[in-house]
Amino acid sequence: MRRRLAYYLPTIVVFVGGILLWELLVRALNIERFLLPRPTDIIGAFGDNWELLRNAGINTLVEAVGGFAIGLTAGLAAALATSRFAVARSALLPFAIAANAVPIVAFAPIMNNWFGVTSPLSKMMIVAVLVFFPVMINVVRGLVSADAATLELMRSYAASELQILRRVRIPAALPYFFTALKVGATLSLIGAIVGEYFGGASEALGRVIVESAAFLRFSTAWAAIIIAAALGIAFYLLITALERVAMPWHASVRGAREG
Amino acid sequence: MSARLPADVGSVGVSGASPVASAGSSASGADRQIVAVRGVQKRFSIGGDTTLALEEVDLRVEAGEFVSLIGPSGCGKSTLLRIIGDLTAPSAGSVEVNGKPAHRARHDRDYGIVFQAPVLFDWRTIDSNVQLPLEIVGTPRRERAQRASEMLALVELSDFRRHHPWQLSGGMQQRAAIARALVLEPRLLLMDEPFGALDEMTRERMNDELLRIWERTGTTVIFVTHSIPEAVFLSSRVVIMSPRPGRITRIIPIDLPRPRDDATRETPRYFELVTEVREALRGGELRQPAQGKAADEAAGRLGT
Numbered sequence: 001m002r003r004r005l006a007y008y009l010p011t012i013v014v015f016v017g018g019i020l021l022w023e024l025l026v027r028a029l030n031i032e033r034f035l036l037p038r039p040t041d042i043i044g045a046f047g048d049n050w051e052l053l054r055n056a057g058i059n060t061l062v063e064a065v066g067g068f069a070i071g072l073t074a075g076l077a078a079a080l081a082t083s084r085f086a087v088a089r090s091a092l093l094p095f096a097i098a099a100n101a102v103p104i105v106a107f108a109p110i111m112n113n114w115f116g117v118t119s120p121l122s123k124m125m126i127v128a129v130l131v132f133f134p135v136m137i138n139v140v141r142g143l144v145s146a147d148a149a150t151l152e153l154m155r156s157y158a159a160s161e162l163q164i165l166r167r168v169r170i171p172a173a174l175p176y177f178f179t180a181l182k183v184g185a186t187l188s189l190i191g192a193i194v195g196e197y198f199g200g201a202s203e204a205l206g207r208v209i210v211e212s213a214a215f216l217r218f219s220t221a222w223a224a225i226i227i228a229a230a231l232g233i234a235f236y237l238l239i240t241a242l243e244r245v246a247m248p249w250h251a252s253v254r255g256a257r258e259g
Numbered sequence: 260m261s262a263r264l265p266a267d268v269g270s271v272g273v274s275g276a277s278p279v280a281s282a283g284s285s286a287s288g289a290d291r292q293i294v295a296v297r298g299v300q301k302r303f304s305i306g307g308d309t310t311l312a313l314e315e316v317d318l319r320v321e322a323g324e325f326v327s328l329i330g331p332s333g334c335g336k337s338t339l340l341r342i343i344g345d346l347t348a349p350s351a352g353s354v355e356v357n358g359k360p361a362h363r364a365r366h367d368r369d370y371g372i373v374f375q376a377p378v379l380f381d382w383r384t385i386d387s388n389v390q391l392p393l394e395i396v397g398t399p400r401r402e403r404a405q406r407a408s409e410m411l412a413l414v415e416l417s418d419f420r421r422h423h424p425w426q427l428s429g430g431m432q433q434r435a436a437i438a439r440a441l442v443l444e445p446r447l448l449l450m451d452e453p454f455g456a457l458d459e460m461t462r463e464r465m466n467d468e469l470l471r472i473w474e475r476t477g478t479t480v481i482f483v484t485h486s487i488p489e490a491v492f493l494s495s496r497v498v499i500m501s502p503r504p505g506r507i508t509r510i511i512p513i514d515l516p517r518p519r520d521d522a523t524r525e526t527p528r529y530f531e532l533v534t535e536v537r538e539a540l541r542g543g544e545l546r547q548p549a550q551g552k553a554a555d556e557a558a559g560r561l562g563t
Binding site: 250 | 344346365366368370371372374376378380381382383391392394395396423425
């Protein structure tokens with residue numbers, strides 16, 4: 001416990017020190033509050049608008065997680081299908097890689113139009129499309145990454161395709177899968193908030209940021225940004241924790257545990 | 260453990276250098292014959308070029324034998340092993356394992372295989388790695404655990420059953436791979452340079468271990484290696500192969516008495532056989548100009 005504290009202490013010092021420095025600099029240099037509010041103002045904004053911020057956080061999180069789940073499911077299904085059939089893989093993967101390079105948030109207004117601007121579903125679909133490609137591409141790579149000797153061993157036992165999938169390909173794909181989840185977790189909050197910028201119900205973090213900024217209530221906008229950041233970090237950490245539970249054997253996790 | 264061994268196979272194993280592979284296949288020889296390779300050729304096509312990797316290979320291996328395939332790299336010895344295991348198809352000729360076509364034998368799990376790398380799954384414990392073949396054939400859980408623990412006892416890894424592969428040394432990992440290859444109690448064990456990645460000391464210890472396991476189980480072994488001392492120490496017969504196109508140039512019976520141990524490695528007969536294998540490997544074309552020198556050199560190298 002003491003060693004852990006010693007490990008995290010520098011981080012805590014930098015964090016607290018940074019906030020103090022921010023507060024002092026804004027005061028000392030007389031920076032205008034609409035440019036950069038003081039930390040104490042932002043804490044005040046949390047108090048004043050707590051209900052709005054809390055509901056906005058919940059709504060945005062629901063959109064992000066719902067869209068994440070849809071994109072994850074579709075990406076996994078597409079990956080399993082394309083890795084199983086080499087023809088499908090060579091036909092579809094180039095498109096998936098190309099589509100992954102397209103700035104998909106640019107389609108956000110279209111999604112709002114298709115699925116209803118006030119419906120959380122339109123934001124979920126934006127998130128789903130964002131999450132879909134990294135999941136599919138990474139998982140396909142993972143499923144075909146099993147090394148040749150391992151496959152030869154399974155062949156020597158005349159193992160079925162399903163046995164090979166379950167015992168070799170899926171475990172070999174897990175590290176790639178978790179990489180995709182981490183990318184997807186970050187993308188899901190970006191997708192939900194950007195989707196909200198283009199319109200929707202007002203109790204959502206994206207709307208709070210846009211509307212507070214429009215009325216020059218920058219400390220409230222900052223409070224919403226902090227909630228969004230905290231949600232993104234929490235989502236990411238949750239997946240890292242799942243990764244440790246799911247594959248304690250993997251070198252990255254092993255190293256982290258031994259270190 | 261020993262209760263399940265077929266008695267006849269076990270005794271052949273212990274008797275060691277049996278006069279095997281008499282050219283004719285008599286009626287009684289047919290069921291003792293574990294592997295029959297007939298006229299096997301293998302061509303590889305890379306781009307437009309075709310290389311002949313194996314040309315007209317014939318080989319018979321009888322129950323309980325320990326046969327080593329030795330030759331310079333690129334002579335096709337691993338390819339021959341993989342053809343016997345039906346992991347690659349011959350371009351011509353036929354292979355029978357246990358009296359059936361190689362393809363049938365693979366589907367009947369008639370052989371176990373050990374590669375140069377241990378090929379253990381990092382996400383499984385040692386125990387669970389050894390159980391893998393039993394899972395594939397659908398053995399009930401309780402019997403799986405029972406048989407895996409017998410095999411781990413055989414390779415002396417019982418204390419490490421709950422470890423993961425990365426927590427074990429290279430030699431221990433390879434012992435786990437041997438346990439996995441033997442867990443279905445196949446009549447044939449194929450080994451593709453299994454100790455090639457180990458240091459010399461570990462390799463000698465693994466050789467002793469392997470002989471002990473072979474004598475206990477009576478499994479027939481085909482062993483690919485490029486180490487001459489290893490081939491001589493282990494084998495009942497050493498099969499010499501020529502460089503590309505790979506052919507069997509000579510088969511040298513190894514008449515060292517069994518059981519073999521460290522003392523065997525210091526007997527004059529052992530050195531003679533090592534020299535004989537080394538000279539056979541140098542082959543015909545090198546022979547005339549370098550014969551005397553080759554023998555001297557071989558003897559000199561043994562001293563080190």
